[in-house]
Amino acid sequence: MASHGIEIKNLFKIFGPRGKKYIDAVMGGMSKTELNEKHGHVLGLKDINISMPAGQIQVVMGLSGSGKSTLIRHINRLIEPTTGSVVYEGQDVCQMSKSQLQAFRRHKTAMVFQKFALLPHRTVLGNTVYGLEVQGIGKDEAKRRARRWIDRVGLTGFEDHYPNQLSGGMQQRVGLARALTNDADILLMDEAFSALDPLIRTDMQTVLLDIQEELKKTIVFITHDLDEALRLGDRIAILRDGEVVQQGTGQEIVLKPADAYIADFIKEVNRGRVISVGTIMEPTPIEGDVIVELKPEDMLEVAAQVMAQQEEIRANVRDNTGKLIGSLRLKAVVDAMVTAATH
Amino acid sequence: MSLFTEFPDMSRSELRDFKKAIDGAFKDFIHAYGQGIEDFFKPLLYFLKWFENLLVGTPWPIMLAIVAALVWFGSRSLWLVLGTVASMLLIGYLGMWENMMYTLALTTVATLICIILGIPVGILMAKSNRMQAIITPILDIMQTIPAFVYLIPIVIMLGIGLVPGLIAVIIYAVPPIIRLTNLGIRLVDPDILEAADAFGASPGQKLWTVQMPLALPNIFAGVNQTIMMALAMVVVASLLGVHGLGLEVLKAVNNQYITLGFMNGLAIVAIAIIFDRTSQRFGKRLQKHSEVIHG
Structure with a gap:
């Protein structure tokens, strides 16, 4: 699409x-x-x-x-x-x-709401078909499509329950299924x-x-x-x-x-989960034997984990095309993870 | 100084002319259009007559079975069905079967007409604040004005009979269903309406998929109130020549027959309780979805 x-x-x-x-x-x-x-x-x-x-x-x-x-x-x-x-x-x-x-x-458009805003008088299935019903799509077709999304959000078996019978998390799954069914x-x-x-x-x-x-x-x-x-x-x-x-x-x-x-x-x-290897790497790969290789989109948390496991302080960065594009030292990883940003 | 001791009212002759002018105008109006008005209500008369004959003509065991089935369908309560059958048998045994059927017919037809008129008016009121501002005081008048006052023009217009009785009952009984339809629609959670808007629902779709279903418990409470008020009016309606339990009560009042009065009065009460319990339980079942199981 x-x-x-x-x-x-x-x-x-x-x-x-x-x-x-x-x-x-x-x-x-x-x-x-x-x-x-x-x-x-x-x-x-x-x-x-x-x-x-x-x-x-x-x-x-x-x-x-x-x-x-x-x-x-x-x-x-x-x-x-x-x-x-x-x-x-x-x-x-x-x-x-x-x-x-x-x-x-x-x-x-389709919308999902903070307070779910489900139709309390309709079952899970009845809520999920709502968008299609408004569009004027036939009942059988609407139900068929809705079932697919009910399944996808993990509500199979709850089609005939009313929103009040569900927990908050499950109600919002209905909200999500209702929005996704709208396609x-x-x-x-x-x-x-x-x-x-x-x-x-x-x-x-x-x-x-x-x-x-x-x-x-x-x-x-x-x-x-x-x-x-x-x-x-x-x-x-x-x-x-x-x-x-x-x-x-x-x-x-x-x-x-x-x-x-x-x-x-x-x-x-948690900066380690936000900043990627590509952002802080040196643009020059390290020559010679380097055991650890990372991808530029790996997050620092992953990089630190891998390097610590291998007891290495250096790593090379290889992109998806297989080219070495840079290198990284453990010190830089730790620095980026713990240093508060200044401006 | 006399201004303080005597109210500066209209002179007697002026007041007399004032009243005469209005009465005269109304009578002229009736003279000119009375036949038309009567013809307009003819279908209503035929329908009510037909329904009365149907109820009275149906053999009593069948009628009893039908009522019991309706009560069961509405309430799903065996006790209520048994109570209904027992009280109807007692009423019949005491010789009030036919009158009970007349009263049932009038109440049923009046309630149906109240629903047909009241729900659209209630919707109209909910959709527009201006309509609400116009209709609310009219409903206030309908509910508080002594019934005898509006009986006068009705009698002048239509004389005495079933239709004027029916109209009097409707005027008295229709306000609750209008009010509660309006209230029910206005109480619908705005978050849910917003969701319907976000999915592109048209005003009609919003009304039928969100507002009416969610207002239904309130509308049903309105129907219940309407039935109760219609039953309360049957004695007044008997002043207009409507037969049934109400007319017997009227006879009892005029002749000081204590037993006759209480018998028919209590029969009305019994019908009211049957209607009320059945419709309330039915209304509760409509809200089954709101039962919280957990969460």
Whole structure:
């Protein structure tokens, strides 16, 4: 399935009855506090520009009140923007007519919610077919497709259970199956795993990554959990007070935090799982006998493990084409894993 | 100074003219359109008559079996079925079988019409705040105005008989189902509605796949209330010449027959309890999915 990227350009959202009136003032630099105190309007999003890559996972991270849930709702326009555009396949979602928007939501997007938002009066199967039912697809066909995804998320045997009979983790599997059954290019996940226990959360992340390996959808994943963001995100955008403070890959953010706020955020991160060998290797391979060979995409944790097992302090790096492209010393690995970033 | 001791009311003659003018206008209106109004309600009369004859004409053992089956279907409670059969046998033994059938027919038809009218109005109210603002005070009036007051124009319009009785019952009994349909739809979890929106559901799809099913327990509570209020109105309806248990109560009041009054009054109570328990249990079964097993 050919996925497309999502381009968010100059997106502003001001909550309140006359949001449009204050847009110029906000563009001119009026602060969130001033807008709220003097005019009683709330600045939700300020000048968001994110280019979400096709077929990859874009994580939007931020604490509560940072505007991340507002942002994801602009992609399928559950919230109307004040100004700006969200472009998908050359079409601006913000300019779509009602019927265009309905078709876009039915065929191009699917969403998973923090609080699951399942239909309590319907069984697992009844919930899973919902998207297809809305599209007007026949019952038998819808059930056939839904069963496949129920199986894929590991709910076989629970088709006839009601959501209330399931645990939180299983309910969210239903939410995921419901979204995947829709077979849409874009998967919107609004803090989809935040309400789950840590172990189940990790489990669900694995399920998602496995599925993504196969489907290559354009996934927008909202979270407040940095570990989750680093594990899932091909790209990460960090939001604070409705503004993007930094975006890039997980490594970029961990290695070069844009400001003290983010530096504070990443302090507790397990860097060995985020930084890859390719990032810190020396560009010259070591001549002669080197026992350990690593791949550039290996994470430092793996590198340290392998070198320690072999009782080696040196390793060469070989890329997928079989060419030696660099080398690495254990000291550099340990340094990168433990040194807090300075800026 | 007299302003303080005497209320500055309209003069007697002005007030008389005022009332006369309105009464006159209404009577002229009826004079001009009375036949049309009567014809309009003819199908209702035929339907009610047909239904009454059906209930009265059906041999009593079959009727008893049908009612028992309906109670079983609604409640799945053997005790309730037994209680129903026992009380119906007793009512019949005491010579009130036919009157009970008349009352059952009126209540059933009134409830059906209340459902047919009330649910769409309730949906309309839930969809628009303006409609809610307009309809709520009308419902307040319908529920609080003394029934005798609206009996007057009904009698002028349609005279005495089954249809005016039915209309009086409906006016009194329809508000709960409208209110609870409105409430039920408004109480639907906005998160679930948002999910339906996110999947591109049209307003109609949202209504039928999310709002109505989730509002159903409340709507059902409305139906239950409507049935109870319809039964409570049968005595008042008998003032308009509706036969049945209510008319016997009225006779008992007029003649001070204590036993007759209590017998028929308690028969109404018995029917009310059967309706209430059955519909409540049915409503509970509708919510079976909300039973929490774990989690």
